[in-house]
Amino acid sequence: MPPEKNVASFPGLLLKKGKIKEQFYGVIKELILSGQLQAGRKLPSSRTFSEMMSISRNSVLSGLERLTDEGYLVAKRGSGTYVAAVVPDDVIGIKPAAPDKQTGGETHSPDVNPQTQVMKQLWQETLPHSGQNLTFNIGVGCSDLFPHELWGRLLGRTWRQFRHQDGRLNEAMGYRPLRRAISDYVRTTRGLHCTEEQILIVSGTQQAMNLAAQVLLQKGDEVWLDEPGYDGALGVFTAMGAKIRPVIGDQHGMDIAYGIRHWPLAKLIFTSPSHQFPLGGTLSLSRRMALLDWAAENDAWIFEDDYNSEFRYTAQPIQALQGLDRHQRVIYAGTFSKMMFPGFHLGFLVVPENLAEHFKIAKYYADTRTSYLEQTILATFIAEEHYARHVRRVRKACHERQRVMTEAIQRYLPEIVGVEPSDSGIHLVCWLSEDIEESTMIEHCRKAGLGAQPLSRYCQTRPEKQAILFGFAAHSPEDIVAGIRKLAQQMAKE
Amino acid sequence: MPPEKNVASFPGLLLKKGKIKEQFYGVIKELILSGQLQAGRKLPSSRTFSEMMSISRNSVLSGLERLTDEGYLVAKRGSGTYVAAVVPDDVIGIKPAAPDKQTGGETHSPDVNPQTQVMKQLWQETLPHSGQNLTFNIGVGCSDLFPHELWGRLLGRTWRQFRHQDGRLNEAMGYRPLRRAISDYVRTTRGLHCTEEQILIVSGTQQAMNLAAQVLLQKGDEVWLDEPGYDGALGVFTAMGAKIRPVIGDQHGMDIAYGIRHWPLAKLIFTSPSHQFPLGGTLSLSRRMALLDWAAENDAWIFEDDYNSEFRYTAQPIQALQGLDRHQRVIYAGTFSKMMFPGFHLGFLVVPENLAEHFKIAKYYADTRTSYLEQTILATFIAEEHYARHVRRVRKACHERQRVMTEAIQRYLPEIVGVEPSDSGIHLVCWLSEDIEESTMIEHCRKAGLGAQPLSRYCQTRPEKQAILFGFAAHSPEDIVAGIRKLAQQMAKE
Numbered sequence: 001m002p003p004e005k006n007v008a009s010f011p012g013l014l015l016k017k018g019k020i021k022e023q024f025y026g027v028i029k030e031l032i033l034s035g036q037l038q039a040g041r042k043l044p045s046s047r048t049f050s051e052m053m054s055i056s057r058n059s060v061l062s063g064l065e066r067l068t069d070e071g072y073l074v075a076k077r078g079s080g081t082y083v084a085a086v087v088p089d090d091v092i093g094i095k096p097a098a099p100d101k102q103t104g105g106e107t108h109s110p111d112v113n114p115q116t117q118v119m120k121q122l123w124q125e126t127l128p129h130s131g132q133n134l135t136f137n138i139g140v141g142c143s144d145l146f147p148h149e150l151w152g153r154l155l156g157r158t159w160r161q162f163r164h165q166d167g168r169l170n171e172a173m174g175y176r177p178l179r180r181a182i183s184d185y186v187r188t189t190r191g192l193h194c195t196e197e198q199i200l201i202v203s204g205t206q207q208a209m210n211l212a213a214q215v216l217l218q219k220g221d222e223v224w225l226d227e228p229g230y231d232g233a234l235g236v237f238t239a240m241g242a243k244i245r246p247v248i249g250d251q252h253g254m255d256i257a258y259g260i261r262h263w264p265l266a267k268l269i270f271t272s273p274s275h276q277f278p279l280g281g282t283l284s285l286s287r288r289m290a291l292l293d294w295a296a297e298n299d300a301w302i303f304e305d306d307y308n309s310e311f312r313y314t315a316q317p318i319q320a321l322q323g324l325d326r327h328q329r330v331i332y333a334g335t336f337s338k339m340m341f342p343g344f345h346l347g348f349l350v351v352p353e354n355l356a357e358h359f360k361i362a363k364y365y366a367d368t369r370t371s372y373l374e375q376t377i378l379a380t381f382i383a384e385e386h387y388a389r390h391v392r393r394v395r396k397a398c399h400e401r402q403r404v405m406t407e408a409i410q411r412y413l414p415e416i417v418g419v420e421p422s423d424s425g426i427h428l429v430c431w432l433s434e435d436i437e438e439s440t441m442i443e444h445c446r447k448a449g450l451g452a453q454p455l456s457r458y459c460q461t462r463p464e465k466q467a468i469l470f471g472f473a474a475h476s477p478e479d480i481v482a483g484i485r486k487l488a489q490q491m492a493k494e
Numbered sequence: 495m496p497p498e499k500n501v502a503s504f505p506g507l508l509l510k511k512g513k514i515k516e517q518f519y520g521v522i523k524e525l526i527l528s529g530q531l532q533a534g535r536k537l538p539s540s541r542t543f544s545e546m547m548s549i550s551r552n553s554v555l556s557g558l559e560r561l562t563d564e565g566y567l568v569a570k571r572g573s574g575t576y577v578a579a580v581v582p583d584d585v586i587g588i589k590p591a592a593p594d595k596q597t598g599g600e601t602h603s604p605d606v607n608p609q610t611q612v613m614k615q616l617w618q619e620t621l622p623h624s625g626q627n628l629t630f631n632i633g634v635g636c637s638d639l640f641p642h643e644l645w646g647r648l649l650g651r652t653w654r655q656f657r658h659q660d661g662r663l664n665e666a667m668g669y670r671p672l673r674r675a676i677s678d679y680v681r682t683t684r685g686l687h688c689t690e691e692q693i694l695i696v697s698g699t700q701q702a703m704n705l706a707a708q709v710l711l712q713k714g715d716e717v718w719l720d721e722p723g724y725d726g727a728l729g730v731f732t733a734m735g736a737k738i739r740p741v742i743g744d745q746h747g748m749d750i751a752y753g754i755r756h757w758p759l760a761k762l763i764f765t766s767p768s769h770q771f772p773l774g775g776t777l778s779l780s781r782r783m784a785l786l787d788w789a790a791e792n793d794a795w796i797f798e799d800d801y802n803s804e805f806r807y808t809a810q811p812i813q814a815l816q817g818l819d820r821h822q823r824v825i826y827a828g829t830f831s832k833m834m835f836p837g838f839h840l841g842f843l844v845v846p847e848n849l850a851e852h853f854k855i856a857k858y859y860a861d862t863r864t865s866y867l868e869q870t871i872l873a874t875f876i877a878e879e880h881y882a883r884h885v886r887r888v889r890k891a892c893h894e895r896q897r898v899m900t901e902a903i904q905r906y907l908p909e910i911v912g913v914e915p916s917d918s919g920i921h922l923v924c925w926l927s928e929d930i931e932e933s934t935m936i937e938h939c940r941k942a943g944l945g946a947q948p949l950s951r952y953c954q955t956r957p958e959k960q961a962i963l964f965g966f967a968a969h970s971p972e973d974i975v976a977g978i979r980k981l982a983q984q985m986a987k988e
Contacts, residue, residue, distance in 0.1 A: 111793050113712050116852045123855045143658040152653045159646045164637040169837040203697065207861040214733070218607050219713075235859040239708070299605050343663040343866040358610045361617045365729040367701040371865055372837040 019265075019298075020055050025063035026265040030243075032072050032083055043073070043081045070261075119239055126231045126457055134451025135483045138278075138427040138471035141311070142394045142401075143341035150386060151377070158377045169372040172364040173356075174201025174348070178379035182334070182348050185382060190309060191323035192332065194350045200359050201370050204347045205305060208333040209236040209270070211362045215355065216301050216331075217242055221267035224259050228458035230277045230305070233270050242268075246460040249276050253283030256291045268301045273321055274309035278458050278469055279429055280422040288321055296327035304332045310339055310391050311473070312424040313399040328352035336378065338426065339391060346374050398426060398473050401480060405472040408484040415441065415491065416468075426473035429455070431465055438466040448490040450483060513759075514549050519557035520716075520759045524737075526566050526577055537567070537575045613733055620725045620951055628945025629977045632772075632921040632965035635805070636888045636895075637835035644880060648871045656870070663866040666858040667850075668695025668842070672873035676828075676842050679876060684803060685817035686826065688844045694853050695864050698841045699799060702827040703730040703764070705856045709849065710795050710825075711736055715761035718753050722952035724771045724799070727764050736762075740954040743770050747777030750785045762795045767815055769802035772952050772963055773923055774916040782815055790821035798826045804833055804885050805967070806918040807893040822846035830872065832920065833885060840868050892920060892967050895974060899966040902978040909935065909985065910962075920967035923949070925959055932960040942984040944977060 031037040043049075046064060050057040064081055067073045074084045168176050179199040186192040202208045209232070217223070219241035225233055227246030237244060245263040249255050253276045259266070269291065273283035283291075295302050304321045322332040332350040340346075351359045363369070381387050402421050405428055409419050418431030432441060438454045445452040445468070455467040472480060525531040537543075540558060544551040558575055561567045568578045662670050673693040680686040696702045703726070711717070713735035719727055721740030731738060739757040743749050747770045753760070763785065767777035777785075789796050798815045816826040829841040845853045857863070875881050896915050899922055903913050912925030926935060932948045939946040939962070949961040966974060 111795075112709055112849070112852060115712075116709050116856070119855050119859065120852065123858070146658065148653075148656075152650070155653055156646070156650055159642075159649055162642075164640065164835045164837065166837075203861045203865065206859065210860055215606055215610050218609075232859070232862075239856075239859050301605075341658045343658065343660075345862065345865045355606065358606055358614065361613050362610070362733075364617070365613065365700065365726070365733050366704055367697045367861075368726075368839065371697065371839045371868060373867065374865060 021059040021062050022264045024049075024053070024055060024059050025066055026263075028063060028067060029072055032067075037083050039083050039085045041083045043083070045080065115239060115241065119235065122231075122235055122238060126235075134446075134449055135475065135479070136445075136470045136472070137451030137474075138453050138469050139338070140342055140471055140474040141338040141340070141426055142397055142473050144474065144476065145390075145394055145397055146341045147386065147390060151381070154377045154380055155373075158373070158380065162373075162376070169376075170369070172360050172369050174199065174370060175372065175375040175379060177383070178375045179348075181379050181382040183350075185387070186320075186332075186334065186350065190306065190317075191319035192350055193323055198350050198353055198356055200349045200351060200356070200363060201375060202347050202349060202363065203367070203370050204337055204345045205307070205333050205335045206232050206236065207366070208335075208347055208349050209233055209303065209305075211349065211359055211366065212268070212301075212303050212331050212333075213237055213240045213242070214362050214366075215358045216268055218267075222263055222265050224254075224263060224266050224269045224271070225460070226254055226271060226276055227460055228278055228455060228463065229270075229460075230272070230307075231458055233305070234460070237268075237270070244460065249279065249281050251281045252287060253281040254287070254291075256287045256294070260290075260294055264298070266298075266300055268303060269295065270303045270305065271321075272305040272307045274306050274312070274317065275422075275424045277305075277307055278427065278455065280425050282315070282318060282423060283321075285318055288318065288324055292321065292325050292327070292329065295329040300329065302330045304330050306332060306334050308338070308425050309334075311395065311398055311426050313395065313402070313421075315423040322350055328354065331355075339387075339394060344374065346370065346378060394473075401472045401475065401477060402428065404477040405470060405480045405484065408481045409470075412484050412488040413491075418467075427469045427471045429467050429469055431467045438468060441466075441468050444491050444494075445487060448483075448487045450487055515553040515556050516758050518543075518547070518549060518553050519560055520757075522557060522561060523566055526561075531577050533577050533579045535577045537577070539574065609733060609735065613729065616725075616729055616732060620729075628940075628943055629969060629973070630939075630964045630966070631945030631968075632947050632963050633832070634836055634965055634968040635832040635834070635920055636891055636967050638968065638970065639884075639888055639891055640835045641880065641884060645871070645875070648874055649867075652867070652871045652874065656867075663870075664863070666854050666863050668693065668864060669866065669869040669873060671877070672869045673842075675873050675876040677844075679881070680814075680826075680828065680844065684800065684811075685813035686844055687817055692844050692847055692850055694843045694845060694850070694857060695869060696841050696843055696857065697861070697864050698831055698839045699801070699827050699829045700726055700730065701860070702829075702841055702843050703727055703797065703799075705843065705853055705860065706762070706795075706797050706825050706827075707731055707734045707736070708856050708860075709852045710762055716757055716759050718748075718757060718760050718763045718765070719954070720748055720765060720770055721954055722772055722949060722957065723764075723954075724766070724801075725952060727799070728954070731762075731764070738954065743773065743775050745775045746781060747775040748781070748785075750781045750788070754784075754788055758792070760792075760794055762797060763789065764797045764799065765815075766799040766801045768800050768806070768811065769916075769918045771799075771801055772921065772949065774919050776809070776812060776917060777815075779812055782812065782818055786815060786819050786821070786823065789823045794823065796824045798824050800826060800828050802832070802919050803828075805889065805892055805920050807889065807896070807915075809917040816844055822848060825849075833881075833888060838868065840864065840872060888967075895966045895969065895971060896922065898971040899964060899974045899978065902975045903964075906978050906982040907985075912961075921963045921965045923961050923963055925961045932962060935960075935962050938985050938988075939981060942977075942981045944981055 046057055046060040049060045064073060068075050068081070072084055074082050076082060173179065176196065178201060179196040183194055183196040183199050187194065202211065213236055217240060221242050222245050223237045223242045224245045224247045227248050234244060245266055247254050247259040253273055254271050271283065273288065275282065291302065302321055306320060309317065320332060322330040333347060335347040337344055337347070349359065406419055406421050409416050409430060415433050415436045416430040417433045419428055432438060438456060442452065442454050453469045455463055455469065475483065540551055540554040543554045558567060562569050566578055567575050569575050667673065670690065672695060673690040677688055677690040677693050681688065696705065707730055711734060715736050716739050717731045717736045718739050718741045721742050728738060739760055741748055741753040747767055748765050765777065767782065769776065785796065796815055800814060803811065814826060816824040826844040827841060831838055831841070843853060900913055900915050903910050903924060909927050909930045910924040911927045913922055926932060932950060936946065936948050947963045949957055949963060969977065
């Protein structure tokens with residue numbers, strides 16, 4: 001088979017204007033990673049590439065050189081360029097990616113969008129781990145500290161004053177007094193630059209991501225996700241047919257340079273800079289600036305999931321990406337579910353001014369608008385400063401609960417070899433001894449009634465080390481110690 | 495240019511297995527309607543079509559003959575087949591269809607999904623008409639009759655009993671006691687066949703349509719919509735890239751035979767059989783059976799929007815399509831917004847058993863789950879039979895309000911030449927005299943503070959006659975008469 005045969009399927013991918021060099025690089029890498037260009041396969045000559053794709057030979061040579069440097073290709077003197085037998089370590093082991101694959105139809109569900117099978121697979125891979133309402137489940141805030149009676153009084157008052165004819169309840173962007181309260185709050189506490197016209201009330205972060213995907217992305221666009229990262233984001237972007245690009249991180253958050261080097265064509269960066277989920281790194285200022293500069297130059301969008309920004313205990317918070325951005329590339333998402341209680345589904349987006357109408361329209365056609373009642377109560381709750389008081393109280397309690405859990409783990413669970421309090425967040429990452437398997441540990445947890453989560457649940461690539469995650473925010477110090485001891489006893493039994 | 499040139503772009507469309515004859519017919523018609531095959535253009539010979547597309551000549555001849563019969567093509571003896579200069583009346587005037595078009599990027603909103611521009615256009619064409627909270631706006635039920643105090647008491651009770659740890663609040667399908675209450679209710683009142691396992695709680699019909707589109711459709715699939723029809727549906731299916739196929743109707747609802755004749759390849763039928771929106775026809779039993787049979791044979795899905803089924807005054811209701819279906823082809827959607835009050839965003843889907851998991855997953859990745867509070871109160875409201883009592887009361891009041899409005903219009907507004915009470919629904923269709931333009935009439939309404947809607951807002955094709963729609967349900971008989979008189983006075987002024 002002549003090598004030119006390979007080329008036939010390339011040109012369709014070279015649709016965007018500009019940046020030919022990077023696109024060529026990206027296309028070839030994509031074909032290698034997806035297995036369409038198999039290990040050992042000989043590539044066409046640079047001249048052939050250049051002619052068939054109508055691009056300059058320089059672009060081809062530069063791309064091939066880079067891929068060779070990075071270990072994807074091997075150049076054999078006098079013979080040509082071949083796909084490497086082993087692709088670089090840090091990308092190997094990517095699960096057979098959900099997006100581009102169509103699984104065979106099942107007999108139960110004939111004739112549905114093939115993407116639904118992909119989603120089902122994703123759901124099955126992640127959801128069975130979620131032990132609902134179990135002790136130490138993650139993603140749950142201090143629901144026991146929620147001012148239940150105060151909220152009940154506001155509920156009663158709001159309902160008595162409620163007029164069905166209030167036109168402010170009909171706005172697709174959300175109830176204006178709430179948008180104003182949120183806008184004031186995030187400007188003060190998170191350093192955002194925005195007005196209430198940029199605030200869109202949504203039913204939570206999951207919907208926020210959906211709207212952003214709908215407005216900003218087309219099928220096949222590349223999206224960076226934290227690796228490990230949030231499975232809800234993986235679900236949204238997979239459902240819309242994006243190509244998921246896992247980007248690793250460290251204690252300074254997402255490794256922006258890694259992302260730029262590996263996935264330079266990305267259209268959207270999904271990141272949680274205040275607290276990288278789930279490992280907890282805070283994106284450093286220099287990385288923030290690098291990301292913003294790169295996004296502006298490359299017309300990429302940044303989705304800033306400001307997850308956990310209010311659960312910060314020690315180090316000073318860093319200003320949100322949205323506030324640092326000078327090029328209108330950031331879509332900022334905040335949520336109230338963690339700070340209030342699970343079941344309270346309300347969040348918000350802060351969008352660039354010139355996108356506000358697009359987001360409003362997407363929201364309108366998605367579900368018209370978010371339910372009025374919680375919007376109106378929350379507006380009062382924030383405006384009357386109950387919210388700020390609640391945040392202070394929760395922060396203090398959470399810090400203490402984190403300390404108590406850390407100490408209990410260190411004392412009772414020798415199988416956990418690494419755990420330390422984090423600057424922020426509502427769960428602890430507990431690194432396991434090499435003597436125990438993650439799955440065994442999770443099994444012990446389930447038997448002890450604990451909803452801990454395995455780190456692997458959040459990984460697209462094979463993680464280097466094994467860990468489990470314990471949520472600590474929702475329990476009193478006594479219950480935390482009791483839970484950890486129960487697990488220790490359970491493990492001693494077997 | 496040789497005629498074969500035309501053919502190059504066809505084969506890609508012939509992807510589905512089976513029904514080659516109908517597909518050929520559909521593809522050619524599509525190219526004519528979209529303007530890709532222009533009036534007067536000569537078609538390739540049947541032999542050429544047959545060879546280029548690798549289909550039998552019989553399929554080609556049969557398709558060409560049918561298109562000629564229907565007036566899309568003209569056969570000239572001894573010369574060949576041409577695209578007709580004027581395409582058939584009932585499809586002419588389709589607005590430059592939103593779906594397939596990419597409008598040029600605007601300077602404000604660079605680099606977004608091109609589909610968002612299409613949505614913006616759609617929004618701008620329909621939304622400016624919606625006079626929010628004006629008297630006689632449509633789609634609003636008897637919000638003045640809502641048992642405000644009773645609901646407030648249930649709200650207080652529910653909140654006092656509310657436990658944040660209640661696992662039933664975490665189910666993506668919705669709060670189980672509510673699903674049970676709804677399942678019992680629709681089985682009794684609407685003749686549905688279902689269990690609570692098939693009920694999915696959503697935030698309203700808009701979200702219901704979105705989930706169905708996501709699970710069932712792929713970009714480019716054909717969807718029948720009522721013509722005129724519901725603009726919210728048009729928005730959802732356009733946003734997901736479906737091809738909209740307008741199907742006309744009459745007093746017996748959607749003209750199923752017309753739909754089958756014109757758009758035999760449709761993947762989804764969106765219809766409101768209890769009360770065709772906005773004209774009010776009720777889908778006859780024979781048409782229901784014809785639609786169900788056809789859908790089963792052709793693997794098409796039916797989305798039954800049971801809009802207004804509870805606002806029925808005179809004739810007996812007909813059993814829902816879902817209850818008549820024996821082939822699991824119907825997705826049934828109900829809403830509580832109209833019966834309760836605007837701002838109360840809660841609805842439900844009844845889905846075929848074998849699709850329940852797909853819908854659950856779509857809902858989970860769309861917005862995790864619907865907010866808990868209204869679900870829990872509504873469950874009690876239905877279970878304690880407050881809901882059934884409220885429906886009876888509303889139905890009686892609405893019937894009276896419809897009568898009062900009909901008489902007031904007949905008495906005070908000679909410009910309206912046709913108005914008669916309908917068996918069901920919460921608005922009146924008022925046909926205009928030929929002496930006045932719809933837009934003029936709407937302008938008068940706006941000046942008089944009335945939120946009437948022009949029929950053309952709901953039309954994909956040019957309507958034969960002009961009409962405006964008045965919502966009557968939200969106002970007392972006195973206010974109805976006062977509103978109509980105010981409009982009459984306003985018109986007399988100019």
